[in-house]
Amino acid sequence: MFTNQSGNVANDIAGGNISKTSINIINSASVEELALLYAKLKVDGLGDLSGNSFCHKLQHYMSAPTDGDIRGLEAKLRESGRLDMLHFAMLQKEAAAKLVMKYQSSKSAQRVYTILLDELHTIYMLTVTPVIEAGGDRQAVDLCINQALQTIKAMLGENFLEFTVKDLLGLLYFLAGNCHIRWDKC
Template sequence: MQVNQSGISARAVAGRDLYHFAARENPFDILYQKIKEETSKCSEFKETVDILKRYIEPNRRDMRSLEQKLTDAELTQLINYASEVKEIFAKKLTESQYLRSAQEFYAQMLSKVRVDFNCKIYSRIGSIPKELISAEVTEKVVSPNFDILGDNPLNLTTEDVLGMIYYLTGNCHIDWK
């Protein structure tokens, strides 16, 4: 019996069993690859950040604080609660800042809340009795915006929607007087 060994490379020749061992990947190489993948999507991410940045950065036209705006509108009784829900919302916004879909959602939601407040509340502030302003804000802005959340994957509450109003107020996008 004659054996023909032509075309056999030394790499695939074994006297008995052939074992293949994969080199262990360096964990830093894995992280580096993830960074490369994420930065390749950077332009997409930056576009969304720019849309949301409009609401995150204070509007330079009116640099009064949330507290000052509520004081000027003679709504000092709202200051502590407004500050609390504003901060709670700001934390939720920060927690999801790296999720593009969440950024798009927050940009759209902040825009809608701002428009609703300006169209349904701001123009009537002088004619609404002070003791009814919170109820009007809830009825005309907070409840309708909470109702459109649907499945609500970000687990927003009605207080978070109210927090959006005070967040926008604190960043000088909404005024109360």
């Protein structure tokens, strides 16, 4: 007796166990807070005023810590074999910094940026850094970075400030340039 298997599709074929790890981290509290902040910003584009000072948590991401990996963006890219991205990364980091500065008078927008930077940093540390530490190649690391960016993009909801994935990548370069993330083992 023969069994016809035409039309079957095999997704994962292995001679042993297949192990897949997928971490989907979407902080529902952040999504809800973003919606409230967007509502405030819709009124006049500013929401709550900041008095032209940056909130403490955002200030943390805007300055380099004095401990840990204090290399700049160029050194991190060079030492991780990503020097081909230098020009693009520098432009995106500068664009991200300008976007943050654009909203310095808005406490509401600053909170949006703080949420995005917190989420990017946390997801990067939980999903990308382990791949780097395990010796993952550039393609594996870039895949994890893309998944992290897509996760953040998905949590933006209404996205009143019109963030693109490229903007989020700029924020990632901003984090790297201010000594919060890296692409190589340390």
